[in-house]
Amino acid sequence: MRQIIFDTETTGLDPSQGHRIIEIGCIEVVNRTVTGNNLHLYLNPDRDSDPEALAVHGLTTDFLADKPRFNEVAAEFLAFIQGAELIAHNAAFDVKFFNAELKRIGQGELAGQCGKITDSLMMARTLYPGKRNSLDALCDRLGISNAHRTLHGALLDSQLLAEVWLAMTRGQDALLIDVDDNGPSSGAGTAVGSFDGTVLRVLSASTDELAAHDEYLAGLGDACVWRALDAPAEVADA
Template sequence: MRQVVLDTETTGLDPMEGHRVIEIGCVELINRRLTGNRFHVYLNPERDIDPGAVEVHGLSAEFLADKPRFADVAEDLLAYIKGSELIIHNAPFDIGFLNHELRLLPSRFASVADYCTVLDTLALARKKHPGQRNNLDALCKRYSVDNRHRELHGALLDAEILAEVYLAMTGGQTLLVLEPESTNQSANKSQQKPRSTILVNRPELKIIHCSETELQAHTSRINAIDKASNGKCLWKSQR
């Protein structure tokens, strides 16, 4: 099973207002194991970046001025994600931006959904933890994923963190993987640090059998509940 954990950074919040993708970060999982195979690019959006967005990711127009355009990397990106399951936190946001970028290309490309399936971890987290905060920072705290080095948002860094959160949220994984440093260097120091993913094998659960005395006490209690409820004790009917 091949999965790709993906994140993007953008110039603003709405592609319909002309905002563009400025960073794409992906990490690969094969059979729930990080392989070290990454896709990471910075992009020249050919427009200004909202000040509020710069505060989030720290990427400036000056830094991005000599980077490739989305059109230059579109085929490589689609080849990388083709046939995989994309894992994205708040997938409608990232997929909306990527589909908008594809529509802007002179040669017609299909939408992202025509190349792969998509799993939204925000929707998954809301289902598992209704009524709670389910942003990436909250999930890191809930699943004991270390994100202290995350001073700013970054697509590759957030994809790496999300991979750990996803594995923990869906049952963990048992392989120690040291990922090599990305060939694409970032202006943001926090994204230049090689990271390790460490999840420890969980010990086998110990089975504790009840004693004959405990079994008799349990049976007696169930019979009493059944009598008090006129034979409607669900526990007894399902035994």
């Protein structure tokens, strides 16, 4: 199973207002192992970043002036993600920017260029309801050091997210990923509802275990609600 953990930095919040991608960071994970085969690109957006965005990523117009434009690296990016599951935190944000960039060069949307797209933020909200689930918050919760993260960067954030993703999905192989390693994998982000329960072994209690359980219940006396539920109902006199 090949997964690409990815992140972008942009000139602003909305591609419909002309904002562009200025950095792409991709981390390859194969069979839950970070391979070191990464893709990192800076892009010339042909515009300035909004002050608020610049304060987040620190990528100035002067720094980006000699970098390639998206159309010059699109083929390299699309070849890298081909057939893989893409995983991003708040994926809808990154996807809308990629869709806008791909539209400019006459390409189809991102979802048609890869195997599937998974939002790690949605998984985190399911695992930790009611809690903060930003990348920084998840790093703190899962014991992943992000002390070196002073500014946002697409590659750095992808590296952190890869660690977070592997930590969040640890131990789920038997429940959320197809049991047959030789068959097609549904990916770690697959909904629990698609799980085939017929693959689980059913272990029945032994005679000794049943006897020990019965003895324990008997010792509870009148406080044992299970005894009351198991008792046959009394039939009222006619």
